Amino acid sequence: MEAGYILAFTTGIIGGFGHCIGMCGPLVASYTLAGSMRPRPLISRIMPHVLYNSGRITMYSIIGGIMGLSGSFINVAGRLANIQNSVAVLAGVIMILMGASIAGSGGNTAWIEKHNTSLLRAATGIRASSSSLRYFPLGIVLGLLPCGLSYTVFIAAAGTGGFSPGMLTALVFGLGTLPALLAFGAVISSLTAALRTRIYRTSGVLVILMGIYYLYRGISLYADL
């Protein structure tokens, strides 16, 4: 069993750099760029990433525990599919809203009010909050993003046959992904700290484009069902 945990952790480490940065890097960049405009000390710049990743890993652990308890990846994944696909769309919406906010048109919520779905309300709620603690629930929600690499680990978690070992398998995998995503976030934070006022609006457009890509990806997942 210990070998399973080591394998899950190694998968997280390797996947963190080869998979997670590629798939979730734009998302990390988005909430970093959308963060406070005020100059902040390093610890304050890193904290959103710590909180976001804590939320993400918490969600992985919960799913891993449920997979282990049920003993069936297919049954749980089937039930989660619609939620996960909604979260994939939600991620795109959040990024577009963040991008619009950065670019200076975040105050125009007429379109959102017109299309007042629960999905959009959740997205605007997360965006509107000024507390840095919001990154933890953001990580919890986006921990549900469909991800092939985490699916592989959840298959292993389902094979453990118990809530605790399943949860632990997913937890060590999540911890393995931490170095890559924390490092990525720290680099973005450091670079943007010196540049915020100059590139702020430009980066808003970049975030909107990344959001559109995420939205497209999320809608494509529905088409695959």
Added chain:
Amino acid sequence: MKQFNDIIRVLCVFLVTAIIPVALIVVVPAPAASAAETPLHCDIQIGSCIMKTGNGMTIEFDIQPKPVSAMTERTFVVIVTRNGIPLMDASVHLDLSMPHMFMGKNQPVMNHIKDGRYEGKGIITRCASGNKTWQADVAVGPAGKAVVAAFVFEVK
């Protein structure tokens, strides 16, 4: 000079936020098993994939039932013969990976059923990028001396 530094910083941000993630998706290969033979591209949705190796061995790979979809349990089938004779005591290992994306270790356990036919159950996961190309590395023989046949296919 200050403007030059700012341009460099903007380029760095662009590099980190856009180019590196895309490059990681496209360039970083999955650490798949070393394949002795050139990967064979085949349509797994229609039928099985067959490769003849240099030492007279024929390795047939199939996934059932069709259509082969991601996120559903499927039976992976490997049939091994040498000069037309079934290999019944071979050590068969299957490794599933994506050619351009690390997806973790996905290795269904293969058991001999009869007459050189080996089967194992497993799940091909779905990649959120939309990429549906997978590779199956079938290793036949003891570790280090195994003949590896690689099959590249598309899932639905």
